[in-house]
Amino acid sequence: PPVYVKHQIVHNPHVVADLERKGAITVDTLDQVPVGSLVVFSAHGSPPDDFEQAEERSLRVIDAVCxxxxxxxxxxxxxxxxxxxxxxxxxxxxxxxxxxxxxxxxxxxxxxxxxxxxxxxxxxxxxxxxxxxxxxxxxxxxxxxxxxxxxxxxxRNDICYATTNRQFAVTEMAVMVDLVLVIGAVNSSNCNRLREVAASHGVPSYLINGPEEIEASWLDGVSKVGITSGASTPEVLVESVISALAPDKVTMLSGVEEDVSFTLPRELR
CATH class of the missing domain: 3.40.1010.20 (4-hydroxy-3-methylbut-2-enyl diphosphate reductase, catalytic domain)
Known part of the structure; x- marks a missing residue:
């Protein structure tokens, strides 16, 4: 039987599409989930009403909240x-x-x-x-x-450590480059904030989903491009953008090493 996912599990269309290729079905409301089915709640968190409705419909819930x-x-x-x-x-x-x-x-x-x-x-x-x-x-x-x-x-400042680290890194990078490309989804809050941070330093900045969205005119007169990505952006997308630009001329900037890990949802342990 299929696994249902309420809302996009993370705000990245490539991740969502990959799950759907594997058989997952993304829904907007729990009314779309057949009684007794398995449903995954997204990483963004769900209100108590969702859990109550799931119980009323005898749904098995995996809560993937961050x-x-x-x-x-x-x-x-x-x-x-x-x-x-x-x-x-x-x-x-x-x-x-x-x-x-x-x-x-x-x-x-x-x-x-x-x-x-x-x-x-x-x-x-x-x-x-x-x-x-x-x-x-x-x-x-x-x-x-x-x-x-x-x-x-x-x-309480609850901004995620990864969000904070990326914004500080983009701030440092923006003064070194002529253009900033943020790889991620248009509906991703942290991706949009990264683009805004870069733009606030006066450097042209664009949010793209992949290399196919890069416009040639952006690169006119540009010698250095800064690349960063959102928290939910797969590494393969970053690599594809690098390959499309100049794979042999990449300089990795040092930043904060992140080694935080979390346990799996209770239902999967």
Whole structure:
């Protein structure tokens, strides 16, 4: 029997297509999953309502949520139990934000503008959480605005270590090159943030899914191209872009060594 996946398991079409070639079926709602079937919940996290609906339909669930997203969920529940008002800094409509917002009653802040903050008393007990794939710089501005309105707010910066490391690496690389290519999906939050970070340093920057999307005009007058990729981008795509450009003229830049590992979902151990 097929395995169903609710939403894209990660925001990368190549990963999704590879799973579908192996027989997985991607669905948008659990109503599309036959009663009693196996369903995988995406890495972005799911609200409690999804688990309740799955139980009602006798579905077997494998929760592929990123452990760093689960940490945000647990923090939200903790602060809510303590009676704090919870603010989430994130992008409205993103799958991770939907999952986190469903955990407890909270308010979304998707802009650093002071006027968009809730009209609570300055001395209210407030806790601030963040989406894991945000821009480090933009998030700092949002948190500054929140702290000005609510000076005693408890702030948790939950941006993923991989997101942070990549943004710092792109910042260093951008000043060395004439063009930056970010390999990843257009609906990937962390990929879009990487492109924005590079562009903020004045270098032309493009988000591409693969070498076939590189336009020749981008390379006019360009002698050095910087290449990076999103957290969910397969290494084979990075290699294909390098091969299409100049495979014999690659310089690898040193960065933070990442050796973090997580256990498999409970259902697969």
């Amino acid at each position: 452990p760093l997203v689960t940490r945000v969920h647990n923090e939200a529940k903790k602060y809510h139990r303590e009676g704090k008002k919870v603010l989430l800094v994130g992008h409205r409509g993103h799958q991770e934000v939907r999952g986190t917002m469903g955990q407890v009653d909270m308010t979304l802040v998707d802009d650093s503008a002071d006027s968009l903050l809730p009209d609570w008393a300055p001395d209210d007990e407030v806790a601030v959480l963040t989406q894991t794939t945000l821009s480090v710089g933009d998030t700092a501005q949002s948190i500054d605005a929140i702290k000005q309105r609510f000076p005693s707010a408890v702030v």
